[in-house]
Amino acid sequence: MEEYKRDSLHPPRETLIAFVEKRLEQAGIEQIRQHLEVCEFCREFCDDYYLLYESLRVAEQEELPLEARALADRLYHAALTGRVIPLQVLRPGADEHELPLAADGDRQAGSSSDQVLTLYSEDPEIVLRIMRGPQPDDNYVQLISDDMSLVSHVLIQAPQLDREFVTDDHGRAELGDERLEITDEVKWQLKMPDAVFDLEPLVYDPNKTEYSRQVTLETDRQDRVEVTFERKTEGKQITLRVLELDGREDFGDVKIVVSTPQASRHAQIGDDKTATFAIDDPDSTVNIRLFTK
Ligand SMILES: [Zn+2]
Structure with a gap:
C-alpha cells in the first residue's frame, strides 16, 4: 500500500471524504489517521467536511444530497487558498x-x-x-x-x-x-492566490458622467483592497492599495495579478502597498489576485 509522505503526497480527496463518512476499511482508516497527524491541509479539509456532513445529516436523515459534494468542492478550494x-x-x-x-x-x-x-x-x-x-x-x-x-x-x-x-x-x-x-x-x-476579487465593469463605467472614483473590495475572509480609477487621455488605469489580507495589515511582500480576458499583468507591491495597472477594456470584469510570499 502507498504511503503518504509528509507534504509531498496527500490522500485523494475521495478517500478523505470516505474517511469522514466512515466508509473506509480499518487499514485505510489507520493510514489516514497517521497522515492527518502530520498534515494540516488534510486535517483542515476533514474538519470542515465533517462539520458540513454532520449538519446535513442532521437536517436530512435520509440520503446526502448532491449539494454536499458541491459544497465539499468549495471547501476544498477554500482550503487551497494561499497554499x-x-x-x-x-x-x-x-x-x-x-x-x-x-x-x-x-x-x-x-x-x-x-x-x-x-x-x-x-x-x-x-x-x-x-x-x-x-x-x-x-x-x-x-x-x-x-x-x-x-x-x-x-x-x-x-x-x-x-x-x-x-x-x-x-x-x-x-x-x-x-x-x-x-x-x-x-x-x-x-x-495558489491568497485572495481573489472581481471588479465588475459597472463600477467604473467611463460613459457615466458620475461614477465612483474609489471603491473597496472585500472577501468574506477579511481581505480588503482599495481601487482608485483614473481616466487619462490615453486610456484608463486603476491603482490598487491592499488594506488587509486575512485580517492582517502587516502581510509582507505581496504580488498582485490583474487580468481581463484580453491581458494579464502583474506587479510586486512596495512599501506603500500600492500598484498601478492600465486597463485596456473597461467593459470586462477585472480579476484581481493577491499572492503572499
Ligand atoms: Zn495531506
Whole structure:
C-alpha cells in the first residue's frame, strides 16, 4: 500500500471524504489517521467536511444530497487558498502515474516545441509541462488540469532558480529567452492566490458622467483592497492599495495579478502597498489576485 509522505503526497480527496463518512476499511482508516497527524491541509479539509456532513445529516436523515459534494468542492478550494503545491518529476516509464487529464494532447499542430520535463501533483491533479524549442515563442510552461481554477492566473515557482511565472487564462506562461537550468533536481511548485476579487465593469463605467472614483473590495475572509480609477487621455488605469489580507495589515511582500480576458499583468507591491495597472477594456470584469510570499 502507498504511503503518504509528509507534504509531498496527500490522500485523494475521495478517500478523505470516505474517511469522514466512515466508509473506509480499518487499514485505510489507520493510514489516514497517521497522515492527518502530520498534515494540516488534510486535517483542515476533514474538519470542515465533517462539520458540513454532520449538519446535513442532521437536517436530512435520509440520503446526502448532491449539494454536499458541491459544497465539499468549495471547501476544498477554500482550503487551497494561499497554499503551495509541490510538484514531482514524472519519470518516463513510471506508468503507475497514468494521469487521465482531458486537456492532454491538446497541443495545436505545427508547434516545434519539445517537452523538456513533465511534473505533476496527484491531489489536486495537475500536470506541469516545461517546453523548449528553437524560437523564443517555443519556450513556455503549461499547466494542465480538469479544473481550470487551479491553473489559470496562478504562480509557478522555481525557488532555487529564484524564478516565478504567472500563468494566463489557459494555464500557460511564456519563458521567452529566459535561460533556465532545467534538471530533475530543480524543485517546482505552484502557489495558489491568497485572495481573489472581481471588479465588475459597472463600477467604473467611463460613459457615466458620475461614477465612483474609489471603491473597496472585500472577501468574506477579511481581505480588503482599495481601487482608485483614473481616466487619462490615453486610456484608463486603476491603482490598487491592499488594506488587509486575512485580517492582517502587516502581510509582507505581496504580488498582485490583474487580468481581463484580453491581458494579464502583474506587479510586486512596495512599501506603500500600492500598484498601478492600465486597463485596456473597461467593459470586462477585472480579476484581481493577491499572492503572499
Ligand atoms: Zn495531506
